[in-house]
Amino acid sequence: MSLGPYPAPEHVAGARGPAGETDADVIILALDRAEETIAAIASARAQTGIARHVWITDQGSKPENLARLAAAVEGAPDATLVRLDRNWGVAGGRNRATALGRGRVVFALDNDAEFRDPDTLARAVRAMDAEPDIAAIACRILVFDSGADDLSSWGYPQGLLPRSAESFDVATFVGAGHAIRRRDFERTGGYDDALFFAWEEFDFALRAINAGQRIRYRGDIAVRHKVSGEHRFAWSGTRWFHFVRNRLYIGLKYGLAPASLLPRFLAYQVKGARNGVLAQGLRAGPAALGLWRAFRPAPGTESLYRLTPAARDYLARNDAAHRGGLGRRVRAEILAALPGASGAKAG
Structure with missing residues (x-):
């Protein structure tokens, strides 16, 4: 990058x-x-x-x-x-x-x-x-x-x-x-x-x-x-694939172990299955691992991919404190991809 x-x-x-x-x-x-x-x-x-x-x-x-x-x-x-x-x-x-x-x-x-x-x-x-x-x-x-x-x-x-x-x-x-x-x-x-x-x-x-x-x-x-x-979210396109792949890839980039992302990955699969795009979500997992293995930080930015205590505190105060537990946070992320729902636009 x-x-x-x-x-x-x-x-x-x-x-x-x-x-x-x-x-x-x-x-x-x-x-x-x-x-x-x-x-x-x-x-x-x-x-x-x-x-x-x-x-x-x-x-x-x-x-x-x-x-x-x-x-x-x-x-x-x-x-x-x-x-x-x-x-x-x-x-x-x-x-x-x-x-x-x-x-x-x-x-x-x-x-x-x-x-x-x-x-x-x-x-x-x-x-x-x-x-x-x-x-x-x-x-x-x-x-x-x-x-x-x-x-x-x-x-x-x-x-x-x-x-x-x-x-x-x-x-x-x-x-x-x-x-x-x-x-x-x-x-x-x-x-x-x-x-x-x-x-x-x-x-x-x-x-x-x-x-x-x-x-x-x-x-x-x-x-x-x-x-x-x-x-609006297009279940028939590739948007769900990018949504799942990229979120997992970012977690891996910032030091999370693949096993720790399993609950999030499974939650995404449940939602994808309900909307007929299970294949997209399943492909996203290996694709995220592939991106992570190929990832090379830009020169001089290597240290920015390990969150400092100050950064963790910032995220806890300004985001996690308003979202609740992991299950609630993952649900909010999934809703972010849905038509007309609150949440971050994917791109």
């Missing part, structure tokens, strides 16, 4: 890069859904009070959709559309998009989301500047049409949901809208490409916390999310 260097992607449209220094980079991954992506780009370019550049990274859109994206940024001095050689998933795509910029803060916006306010980005940067021990800001995710909390994107203990408008430290963040301090992203090794999608934010957060940083949920910094069928 490494932040690069990556081969230069193909420049498609817009500026070759920012004209001057920037405080923040906004990254948007694109894969078809042209109409929603164009709206996300417009929302990012409308952010005020901050020097920023918008990077749109396409991972395999159909030619007609790529052409629409190109037209949306043609001649734009503050936006760049590039195309990667293939679909690297959420984790790999964000790594490559992040590597394009130089802003001290990287704000990742889903291609079906928009900033709630014109100064959302500026407030996120100010919040990170005010507290140097924050590695990432988890935004409040709202349903685009209603403004209510998007329960399918609530990635935190259920007991904290009534406090969704407040701010508190957390153990992860939700991908639909979040800000990361570039310094922390680079020194912890970024995302793990092997995850592709599901749990990549949690994996990064563990390393940041182990490095002595915090993840801060900010209910006053929000994005509006267009919840659609594409974000």
Whole structure:
């Protein structure tokens, strides 16, 4: 796992890069859904009070959709559309998009989301500047049409949901809208490409916390999310496979013995069997072991994969204390993958 260097992607449209220094980079991954992506780009370019550049990274859109994206940024001095050689998933795509910029803060916006306010980005940067021990800001995710909390994107203990408008430290963040301090992203090794999608934010957060940083949920910094069928759990696809594989793989990476993960693995199989995807869950176990055996930390990050006492205390206070015992925690994780249920979005 490494932040690069990556081969230069193909420049498609817009500026070759920012004209001057920037405080923040906004990254948007694109894969078809042209109409929603164009709206996300417009929302990012409308952010005020901050020097920023918008990077749109396409991972395999159909030619007609790529052409629409190109037209949306043609001649734009503050936006760049590039195309990667293939679909690297959420984790790999964000790594490559992040590597394009130089802003001290990287704000990742889903291609079906928009900033709630014109100064959302500026407030996120100010919040990170005010507290140097924050590695990432988890935004409040709202349903685009209603403004209510998007329960399918609530990635935190259920007991904290009534406090969704407040701010508190957390153990992860939700991908639909979040800000990361570039310094922390680079020194912890970024995302793990092997995850592709599901749990990549949690994996990064563990390393940041182990490095002595915090993840801060900010209910006053929000994005509006267009919840659609594409974000619902698809039992017939491979999402359950990635969900189970990645969670087991992350446990192994951070020092858990394979036997200790057996209760979690079995709980996942029960849920998978009930929904007709037992084969996906069963394949996930050996696949997780394979990823773990092949895993090599980025140089200089080796120590971040053994949680310190301070990191364990942070996780106990800010996450486990709100979740209950193992059975309840595993149940919450499973519910996270289900349509319309509270929990972390997988990617």
